[in-house]
Amino acid sequence: MRKFGLIGFPLTHSFSKKYFTEKFEKEGLADCQFDLYEIDNIDLFPQILSQNPSLEGLSVTIPYKEKVITFLDALDPACEQIGAVNCIKINQGKLTGYNTDYIGFKDSLDIWLGGLRPKALVLGTGGASKAVIQALKDLQIPYLMVSRNQSNLGDWITYEDLYQDQSILSTHHLIINTTPLGTYPNTEAMADINVELITGEHKVYDLVYNPEKTFLMRSLEARGAVVKNGLEMLHLQAEAAWKIWN
DSSP, X not given: OEEEEEEESOOTTOOHXXXXXXXXXXXXXXXXXXXXXXXXXXXXXXXXXXXOTTEEEEEEXXXXXXXXXXXXXXXXXXXXXHTOOSEXXXXXXXXXXXXXXXXXXXXXXXXXXXXXXXXXXXXXXXXXXXXXXXXXXXXTOOXXXXXXXXXXXXXXXXXXXXXXXXXXXXXXXXXXXOSOTTOTTOTTOOOOOOGGGXXXXXXXXXXXXXXXXXXXXXXXXXXXXXXEOSHHHHHHHHHHHHHHHO
16 A cells, blocks of 8 residues: 655644545555544654555645654755755655646636736745745745744834835735644634725635635625635645656
């Protein structure tokens, strides 16, 4: 049996098992299996490997996309640049990290924007944001990162800055949520955005896909914004992971 799986915490929201199980059934891959490995500490990762010696590949989700790197033997060059891993290929005991979030997001966003290149606000500074930022750079989309915390970085602002300087939202018409806020079961949470400043010129791409329309998407759509969830990105990144594992 060829074994694949997902590590993260929590995994109640994960689509991966359903996606790959249906894929294996549809494509007649009876010798393939995809399991969830929920661990509340990254130090349990080696235990997963030792208990499942036939694992060929793993997906990685929140909160381990950065923390898992220290356990790997090698990184794909593009992944090294991003600084976060969401896909691991296991070959003869050697673990190599990749980032298919980057591929999925970049391709999905490019199609959605249809040639437009609006300035972007990236909500969140975790592992998922690293792939998003690399994609924005490669698509030549200017961006600012938005965090609860202060930083000396020139492309970094706080949510407080967003409220104090209303011109930021009037000139940055693409909002990308990379935080887990709004994910099931905490569906009524959203980043601290002043919805009064949202117009029909804004586009909102929320990497969350469960629920289908997050509180952020609903709130900004009510002000005229065009919204999109992360499901297409997930499909694209899952297929990219399958190619890597094979």
